[in-house]
Amino acid sequence: MSWHILGAGSLGSLWATRLARAGLPVRLILRNPQRLAQYQAAGGLSLVENGQSSLHAIPAELPDAPNAIHRLLVACKAYDAEAAIAQVATRLEPRCEMLLLQNGLGSQQAIAERWPRARCLFVSSTEGAYREDDLRVVFAGRGQNWLGDPAAPAPPDWLGELARAGIPATWSTDILARLWRKLALNCAINPLSVLYDCRNGELLRHREELGALCAELTELLAANGQTDAATGLESEVLRVIEATRSNYSSMHQDVRLGRRTEIGYLLGHACATADGLDLRLPRLHALHRRLRDHLQRNGLPMD
Ligand code: NAD
Ligand code: KPL
Numbered sequence: 001m002s003w004h005i006l007g008a009g010s011l012g013s014l015w016a017t018r019l020a021r022a023g024l025p026v027r028l029i030l031r032n033p034q035r036l037a038q039y040q041a042a043g044g045l046s047l048v049e050n051g052q053s054s055l056h057a058i059p060a061e062l063p064d065a066p067n068a069i070h071r072l073l074v075a076c077k078a079y080d081a082e083a084a085i086a087q088v089a090t091r092l093e094p095r096c097e098m099l100l101l102q103n104g105l106g107s108q109q110a111i112a113e114r115w116p117r118a119r120c121l122f123v124s125s126t127e128g129a130y131r132e133d134d135l136r137v138v139f140a141g142r143g144q145n146w147l148g149d150p151a152a153p154a155p156p157d158w159l160g161e162l163a164r165a166g167i168p169a170t171w172s173t174d175i176l177a178r179l180w181r182k183l184a185l186n187c188a189i190n191p192l193s194v195l196y197d198c199r200n201g202e203l204l205r206h207r208e209e210l211g212a213l214c215a216e217l218t219e220l221l222a223a224n225g226q227t228d229a230a231t232g233l234e235s236e237v238l239r240v241i242e243a244t245r246s247n248y249s250s251m252h253q254d255v256r257l258g259r260r261t262e263i264g265y266l267l268g269h270a271c272a273t274a275d276g277l278d279l280r281l282p283r284l285h286a287l288h289r290r291l292r293d294h295l296q297r298n299g300l301p302m303d
Contacts, residue, residue, distance in 0.1 A: 001025070001158075002025040002026065002070065003015075003016075003019050003025065003073060004069045004070075004072045004073065005026060005027070005075060006076060006084050006085065007077075007080070008029075008060075009076070009131060010131050011075045011127070012028075012073065012076075013045050013131075013137040014139055015073055016045060016058055017054070018166055020056050022161075024161055024164075024165060026059075027058070027060065027067075028059070028060040028061070029060075029061060029088060030061070031063070036061075038134065038135070040060070043057055044135075048138040049139040053136075066091075067091070069092050069093060070096050071099075071158075072098045073101065074101060075101045077262060078102040078103060078262045079264065079265070081111060085111060085115070095119065097119045097156065098121065100121065100123060101123045103182070103250075103265065104183055104265030104269055106264070120149065121149050123147050124182055125144075125145045125146075127139075127141060127142065127145065128140040128143060145170070146175060146178050147159075147169055147170070147172065177229045180229040181228075181229040181233075183266055184229065184270075185233075188213050188214055188217060189240065189249055190251035191251065191266075191288075192206060192210070192287075193251065194291060195287075195290055195291065199247060200240075201245025210234070213287065214233050214234035216281040216284045218234070219281065220274050220279060224273055255298060259300075263302075268303060271285055
């Protein structure tokens with residue numbers, strides 16, 4: 001069964017090239033004829049790993065290609081994912097599987113609701129990749145992928161294919177807890193790194209503010225039934241800051257490069273969930289407002 005990859009950007013290319021190099025059938029779905037022509041002229045996707053570049057001539061097609069889709073890896077940004085799937089919706093087999101690689105929360109639930117017959121697997125990834133060029137991706141950080149299905153606890157029977165392809169994957173019976181924990185970490189670290197325009201380590205100068213945010217995020221997770229994700233949040237935030245002290249957060253990099261952020265699926269989702277639960281979280285809302293103002297001043301979308 002073919003793996004269709006929707007979103008041949010950083011993570012999508014990292015998955016596609018590893019699957020293809022293990023001899024598994026992979027097909028890329030590219031946005032439009034210009035991108036397909038550009039891809040064909042380049043001769044494939046390049047993956048740079050440990051300083052070595054390799055070219056992978058993976059078959060590519062347009063969203064309106066005639067073949068059916070059984071397994072779709074959705075590797076677009078959270079704000080593009082649903083619209084991208086809609087473009088291939090008529091090709092989805094009724095019981096197809098969709099792996100949703102998006103950071104944050106909100107996009108996965110919207111997709112699962114809109115395509116209820118598909119099996120939606122939510123993925124939380126700590127692997128790192130970036131695009132050196134349009135079709136050239138650098139594997140920048142080893143990590144882990146947790147996969148899970150909030151609607152059904154049994155793992156799919158193809159996890160071994162990922163192992164064969166060298167893609168680290170662990171089945172999680174509580175993927176929402178993992179995604180909420182990551183969301184909380186990102187909400188504590190990323191917006192402040194943008195507002196103070198600093199590397200993660202420099203946030204340790206703002207311990208009081210970090211502590212107050214972690215307290216509100218802990219309250220939110222607990223009120224939302226995510227008690228495991230709430231446990232020890234502040235110590236983990238401090239540990240992650242320490243471990244990534246000389247890095248700029250992904251949101252900081254997006255803003256610096258003038259790219260849209262995924263704020264709507266991080267702080268936006270946290271604030272909307274708090275409102276839905278009638279929780280008063282003034283620090284979190286104030287941070288959301290400050291970040292939105294900052295994005296607006298920089299000419300970037302506020303959601
Ligand atoms: P990216 O911007 O590098 O890639 C997204 C790709 O989707 C782009 O190539 C874009 O052209 C394509 N796309 C958008 N709409 C499309 C459409 N309608 N049809 C076809 N293609 C379409 O993004 P990324 O860094 O790979 O991130 C993807 C998701 O993974 C994000 O939610 C991100 O937060 C998450 N993530 C990324 C990393 C990382 O290291 N890059 C790590 C963990 C999680
Ligand atoms: O995931 C991150 C990011 O930069 O997006 C970390 C390093 C955890 C900071 O929130």
